[in-house]
Amino acid sequence: MAVTIFIPARYASSRYPGKPLAALRGPDGEKSLIRRSWEAAMRVSGVDRVAIATDDERIRAHARDFGAEVAMTSPDARNGTERCAEAAAAAAPDDIIVNLQGDAPLTPPWFVEALIAAMKSAPEIAMATPALRCDATALSGFQADRAAGRVGGTTVVMRPDRRALYFSKEVLPFTPPGWSGTPPEVWHHVGVYAYRPEALRAYLTWPEGALERREGLEQLRFLENGADILCVEVEARGAVFWELNNPEDVARIETALGAPR
Template structure:
């Protein structure tokens, strides 16, 4: 297999326990779990040879196998999705060339986001990459609203001119003083692509202070001097939002209805 998509999912989320099994109503009113909708989004990606759900919880395993997903059981020691992906790759009979980590809380991820990421990995110098999306007014308003309410919502990215990352944060960066004339803010899309060697290196590094403070796994690469390539993508009219807090359920269901996603 050249490219595999791995979907890490854990039950014991500190902010939203049981999140992968939260039901989400689609356009027809039918409910599917968050993990099923994330898996269905992954299955739409062109160029992926296989999709696996990674979990350490039997409830998630049973649910995923129930809708037809391949599941790899990982340990409860994995502190984030990247560590869980490293454990999952170790179980494959042969290491793929590219490993895609599609977060299990991002069912609105359009397939072209992931396809652009896979295309970026055709450059052999890129060891790890992640998509970024220029915030539209609605998304930026949601970011600012969440922070004013004391909620941690999505993540923003700050880049160099060559599109390598300077920093990622759960704060809105750069500072937004006025929503009428805001600066350019980039929404980090929770998808990653790695070379297997980059995953192995990651497992050899300790968690750093920035990663610990922000709770953002990709900062471990930056804290250890490993470049992270940001891949700008276009929304093409699709609203992208992750399920981080209970308030996001209504936001995601409204997009599923608008887009006619059953």
């Protein structure tokens, strides 16, 4: 059983063109978003291979400059899961494929390690993804972003057995503004996925679903086709987690990285 992390990266983005090559300042100087995401993947234990999956020559050349393996994919991939499915075409049936998205350089290694452990302990699980309960700061940030018309992150609602019911760019379940005290239970969906190869092959045979298209969330294609997604609860352990969804997120991520002011 081999574990591979693919980091899907595309140059075109309606909200942030050229995002993978955007520079992020940290205590170690300026590095691109894709490099910092690759470095996050390299910190995960128990992984046999890490590769950046892209169709863009600019990203390929840049990734090879800093020593990353690159898996070239077709320009037809509509999302990261499709790109990972292409890159994992030769995977063995019992392999575990991890999709660590290229806009999430703050992903703690234990988030990914928890997914890998869940997949190894339950062979019947075809797909898993992390869920992080929002603390007061995260929930307030989600609500502020939505009030300003920005997508601040994705939330997930789950069954008691932690199988996903729905993912949304809205703050779900409904949480009225102005709450106080202990924050209501809202789960931040962390955009990392672990799959069996057969789940990825099935994904490529399904058409893009109406909910997937409306939300812009690739994982909804699994739910729309009756496939279970196990949500693995993870803890922040004091780490700040945020994806780079909008140009405004650069400052947030640089602060979390410890960039000098």
